[in-house]
Amino acid sequence: MNKQITVSAVSAAAAITLAAGGWLGWTRYQDAHTTSDVVYAYDTSSPTIVAQHATAVFTGTVLEDTGPRTVEGLSSDTYRVRVDQVLKGVASGEVVITQSTDGEVDRYTVGRTYMWATNPNHRVEDGVAQLYDAAPRPANDAAVTTWTEAVARAG
Numbered sequence: 001m002n003k004q005i006t007v008s009a010v011s012a013a014a015a016i017t018l019a020a021g022g023w024l025g026w027t028r029y030q031d032a033h034t035t036s037d038v039v040y041a042y043d044t045s046s047p048t049i050v051a052q053h054a055t056a057v058f059t060g061t062v063l064e065d066t067g068p069r070t071v072e073g074l075s076s077d078t079y080r081v082r083v084d085q086v087l088k089g090v091a092s093g094e095v096v097i098t099q100s101t102d103g104e105v106d107r108y109t110v111g112r113t114y115m116w117a118t119n120p121n122h123r124v125e126d127g128v129a130q131l132y133d134a135a136p137r138p139a140n141d142a143a144v145t146t147w148t149e150a151v152a153r154a155g
Contacts, residue, residue: 044131047117047150054117054131056089057151059139061113063094068101071126075101078127079108081116085144088151091118096127106136113139115147 044050051057060081068077076098083091097116099105108114115137118128137143 047147048153050117050131051088051147051150051154053119054088055119056091056128057087057115057117057147058083058089058091059085059087059113059144060091060095060097060116062108062110065108065110066096071098071121071129072123077101077105077107084113084139087144087148088154091116091128098127098129100129108136112136115139115143117147 060083062079063082064080066078066080068075070076071078079097079099080094081097082094086092095118097118098121099108117131119131120128
């Protein structure tokens with residue numbers, strides 16, 4: 001009988017230890033994955049590297065600043081943009097583009113044309129997210145040439 005009580009007590013202690021360890025591990029994991037910082041696993045200032053990660057690269061004219069909102073847990077500015085010249089992907093017509101506002105960012109100007117490298121957000125209604133660093137990049141001839149070459153190198 002003592003052996004059975006000892007085995008039961010050891011089993012209960014092991015179960016409690018595993019449950020407590022699992023709970024503590026989960027809360028630490030969860031806390032570590034609720035940050036709102038945008039972190040990329042690649043150099044966001046390199047057009048070639050960004051082009052590899054983008055589903056669409058294009059020039060587009062800002063038609064409207066649609067204001068701030070939260071997109072995928074991040075504070076973001078949103079813009080309605082007319083796609084002008086597609087360098088990669090199938091972007092067309094008008095798209096909603098989100099720009100994370102974590103840190104200091106320059107805003108886009110309505111009526112100006114910029115380079116955009118984007119991926120879709122998880123929810124279709126959130127539009128597409130700008131991939132590279134937050135600095136707006138005007139779509140002048142040199143930028144279009146640079147991004148055209150970057151898309152070609154990216155394959």
